[in-house]
Amino acid sequence: MAPSTSEPHTVRRxxxxxxxxxxGSDAVLVSRPANIRYLTGYxxxxxxxxxxxGEDVLVHLxxxxxxxxxxxxxxxxxxxxxxxxxxxxxxxxLAAAARAQALAVEEHHLTVARHRALGSxxxxxxxxxxxxxxxxxxxxxxxEEISCLRIAAxxxxxxxxxxxxxxxVGRTERHLALELERRLVDHGAEGPAFPTSVGxxxxxxxxxxxxxxxxxxxxxxxxxxxxxxxRGYRCEIGRTFVIGSVPDTWQIELYDLVFAAxxxxxxxxxxxxxxRDVDRAARQILTAAGYGDDxxxxxxxxxxxxxxxxxxxxxxAMGKLDACVPVTVEPGVHLPGxxxxxxxxxxxxxxxxxxxxxxxxxxxxxxxxx
Amino acid sequence: MAPSTSEPHTVRRxxxxxxxxxxGSDAVLVSRPANIRYLTGYxxxxxxxxxxxGEDVLVHLxxxxxxxxxxxxxxxxxxxxxxxxxxxxxxxxLAAAARAQALAVEEHHLTVARHRALGSxxxxxxxxxxxxxxxxxxxxxxxEEISCLRIAAxxxxxxxxxxxxxxxVGRTERHLALELERRLVDHGAEGPAFPTSVGxxxxxxxxxxxxxxxxxxxxxxxxxxxxxxxRGYRCEIGRTFVIGSVPDTWQIELYDLVFAAxxxxxxxxxxxxxxRDVDRAARQILTAAGYGDDxxxxxxxxxxxxxxxxxxxxxxAMGKLDACVPVTVEPGVHLPGxxxxxxxxxxxxxxxxxxxxxxxxxxxxxxxxx
Numbered sequence: 001m002a003p004s005t006s007e008p009h010t011v012r013r014x015x016x017x018x019x020x021x022x023x024g025s026d027a028v029l030v031s032r033p034a035n036i037r038y039l040t041g042y043x044x045x046x047x048x049x050x051x052x053x054g055e056d057v058l059v060h061l062x063x064x065x066x067x068x069x070x071x072x073x074x075x076x077x078x079x080x081x082x083x084x085x086x087x088x089x090x091x092x093x094l095a096a097a098a099r100a101q102a103l104a105v106e107e108h109h110l111t112v113a114r115h116r117a118l119g120s121x122x123x124x125x126x127x128x129x130x131x132x133x134x135x136x137x138x139x140x141x142x143x144e145e146i147s148c149l150r151i152a153a154x155x156x157x158x159x160x161x162x163x164x165x166x167x168x169v170g171r172t173e174r175h176l177a178l179e180l181e182r183r184l185v186d187h188g189a190e191g192p193a194f195p196t197s198v199g200x201x202x203x204x205x206x207x208x209x210x211x212x213x214x215x216x217x218x219x220x221x222x223x224x225x226x227x228x229x230x231r232g233y234r235c236e237i238g239r240t241f242v243i244g245s246v247p248d249t250w251q252i253e254l255y256d257l258v259f260a261a262x263x264x265x266x267x268x269x270x271x272x273x274x275x276r277d278v279d280r281a282a283r284q285i286l287t288a289a290g291y292g293d294d295x296x297x298x299x300x301x302x303x304x305x306x307x308x309x310x311x312x313x314x315x316x317a318m319g320k321l322d323a324c325v326p327v328t329v330e331p332g333v334h335l336p337g338x339x340x341x342x343x344x345x346x347x348x349x350x351x352x353x354x355x356x357x358x359x360x361x362x363x364x365x366x367x368x369x370x
Numbered sequence: 371m372a373p374s375t376s377e378p379h380t381v382r383r384x385x386x387x388x389x390x391x392x393x394g395s396d397a398v399l400v401s402r403p404a405n406i407r408y409l410t411g412y413x414x415x416x417x418x419x420x421x422x423x424g425e426d427v428l429v430h431l432x433x434x435x436x437x438x439x440x441x442x443x444x445x446x447x448x449x450x451x452x453x454x455x456x457x458x459x460x461x462x463x464l465a466a467a468a469r470a471q472a473l474a475v476e477e478h479h480l481t482v483a484r485h486r487a488l489g490s491x492x493x494x495x496x497x498x499x500x501x502x503x504x505x506x507x508x509x510x511x512x513x514e515e516i517s518c519l520r521i522a523a524x525x526x527x528x529x530x531x532x533x534x535x536x537x538x539v540g541r542t543e544r545h546l547a548l549e550l551e552r553r554l555v556d557h558g559a560e561g562p563a564f565p566t567s568v569g570x571x572x573x574x575x576x577x578x579x580x581x582x583x584x585x586x587x588x589x590x591x592x593x594x595x596x597x598x599x600x601r602g603y604r605c606e607i608g609r610t611f612v613i614g615s616v617p618d619t620w621q622i623e624l625y626d627l628v629f630a631a632x633x634x635x636x637x638x639x640x641x642x643x644x645x646r647d648v649d650r651a652a653r654q655i656l657t658a659a660g661y662g663d664d665x666x667x668x669x670x671x672x673x674x675x676x677x678x679x680x681x682x683x684x685x686x687a688m689g690k691l692d693a694c695v696p697v698t699v700e701p702g703v704h705l706p707g708x709x710x711x712x713x714x715x716x717x718x719x720x721x722x723x724x725x726x727x728x729x730x731x732x733x734x735x736x737x738x739x740x
Contacts, residue, residue, distance in 0.1 A: 084667050084686070105482075112477035112485045113499075129483075178552045185544050297454050316454070 009041050015137060017051050020104050025128045026053045027100035029091050032109040034305040035134035037232060040077050050091040054098035059087035088114050089121045096122035104130035135310050140324045146348055148233035149326055153346055153360035155228040156237045159183035160363050168370055169243060173198040173211035184228045193227030193234030194307045204240060205332050205340020207296050218244040221251060221339040234307040236328050237361035238344025242369045255367045258333055258341040261285040265299055265329035269349050269357040275317035282331045291333045300328040303346055325349045379411050387421050390474050395498045396423045397470035399461050402479040404675040405504035407602060410447050420461040424468035429457035458484050459491045466492035474500035505680050510694045516718055518603035519696055523716055523730035525598035526607045529553035530733050538740055539613060543568040543581035554598045563597030563604030564677045575702050575710020577666050588614040591621060591709040604677040606698050607731035608714025612739045625737045628703055628711040631655040635669055635699040639719050639727040645687035652701045661703045670698040673716055695719045
């Protein structure tokens with residue numbers, strides 16, 4: 001028999017069911033799409049997943065003509081289509097019919113209106129809060145998940161590398177972003193992991209800058225943030241370049257500073273490190289240089305089925321890194337009117353005995369003049 | 371003084387405030403992004419809008435280095451940044467400080483967890499349900515909104531027209547979709563209105579088909595669904611073509627049938643028409659031909675700041691069309707294994723005295739053999 005891709009999903013569902021049973025809920029309703037995908041391998045739009053006390057059931061809208069609502073044949077979970085209905089309400093009714101006592105729901109995802117509809121559909125069922133239990137389970141990635149992230153990072157590196165070999169001066173931020181997204185798909189990505197960001201001149205160095213019609217000019221900083229999605233997994237890379245033959249002194253100094261901050265953040269990634277200590281390692285270098293007031297509220301974040309997952313690497317974040325947690329390290333400085341630098345890698349936390357953090361995005365971080 | 375783009379937003383907020391005052395709420399918290407944009411012209415990620423009893427305030431996360439969180443200078447509403455906090459909780463505290471008695475919230479958008487956090491932050495405040503009051507206000511578009519939709523449709527027509535002049539055989543669905551999206555941006559779109567759908571051969575005619583690596587072949591049906599976003603407004607067009615010189619008889623028959631259904635739907639668009647009667651006009655033609663079982667649950671929907679707005683043109687939808695409501699009419703038939711036809715237009719409902727429905731997407735609906 002061929003190895004089944006569903007098996008890790010079955011194991012994940014068992015873990016979640018055990019967690020909830022321990023908290024007194026004999027049924028679980030998962031509504032957040034990335035969580036459903038983590039637990040089943042698939043998440044049709046609008047679907048919910050019901051676990052126990054009977055069979056696990058993926059309740060979906062059953063788009064009749066396929067498309068994104070279609071279900072893959074290899075899915076190893078029972079399914080129920082409720083065209084035109086609310087899958088969450090149908091799932092609550094199923095749980096009540098299976099004589100569940102307490103249904104744990106994702107109160108951080110379910111709306112007030114839907115929560116009320118569940119209560120009306122199954123008044124005998126006690127609704128409890130599942131909290132971020134699935135998000136917690138998703139923190140540490142298994143080998144297969146890390147393989148997907150590794151491939152996603154490789155694709156992003158390839159797309160970026162190809163762009164750098166082309167003529168850049170005179171092209172707009174928008175067109176460079178579109179070309180990068182086309183190259184991601186050329187190399188096998190399902191699509192971009194998030195909207196590709198290209199910032200030139202005064203727009204460089206801004207996190208999440210939305211590309212404009214500004215054209216690349218000689219002497220500009222050019223900063224690029226992109227990522228690929230591969231089998232649902234999303235990575236992130238950010239680099240800043242200089243356009244023209246010789247960077248200005250201020251550009252070299254700013255680049256070296258952000259590079260030093262980013263390296264300090266990367267080097268702080270060890271199992272057991274506090275999230276906030278990783279943030280501080282990078283942040284204090286920028287703060288000491290006088291840029292503390294305008295920094296982003298975080299230095300990095302987890303990646304996986306979503307581009308912005310737990311953990312947050314931020315000053316007030318509580319918790320410690322584990323091995324096999326993939327995170328970004330992405331400090332940046334933006335000087336209004338002048339531009340700035342952002343350097344962003346995706347890495348997997350590994351113990352020092354295994355060689356320390358595994359760098360997934362390997363494009364050079366030298367200051368290239370293009 | 372130059373005409374202000376903010377004025378319609380001020381009028382819209384006054385209307386909403388009056389509606390809520392009538393329902394006993396002296397403060398309103400709007401959290402759904404498209405609703406915030408409708409009421410202010412802008413909606414930074416994660417922001418909320420608080421109306422009355424004091425000044426209106428857009429509470430946002432205040433990303434320090436601009437990007438998508440940056441606010442335009444022309445915004446005519448007070449703003450408050452709460453970096454790292456929950457803008458909804460901050461807004462509830464503001465409302466309590468302004469001595470509001472009852473705060474209407476969007477229970478269909480706010481999560482259970484946030485709703486509870488509001489209650490804790492402002493225990494003296496009674497939380498009421500705003501329901502879909504803003505969505506109702508958004509149904510009928512003003513001239514400026516319709517102008518934006520008209521331009522968005524023109525851009526989509528241009529992108530589609532250019533693609534049809536190029537060689538299609540041998541290219542993949544994914545690449546055709548990416549090329550269309552690049553052309554949308556070339557012609558001035560902010561981006562695609564929704565993920566561009568390209569289906570070839572057996573994939574043709576499926577609503578929302580996600581492009582694959584299948585290549586266009588001689589004899590295929592090729593169906594394309596795309597739209598442009600212009601100043602936030604989103605339109606939609608869908609066409610089906612045949613690849614090669616002479617369509618098969620089954621292709622001509624199926625095309626003629628879907629065309630007849632789509633025309634019937636378009637012709638049913640008059641002020642005062644029941645939503646479900648428009649759906650039935652198109653649906654009954656497909657049902658009479660034996661395709662009733664596998665049809666999509668709707669024939670069309672409203673468009674505007676979101677691609678899938680009220681109203682729904684569906685068998686059980688309650689309500690009547692008004693003039694100046696833009697909707698899609700998009701029946702389709704998909705035959706498993708063979709492919710199918712989908713024809714989709716964006717139109718604005720107009721009285722017969724004004725010439726009847728205004729067709730925004732004007733690409734021909736003849737069956738073109740490419």
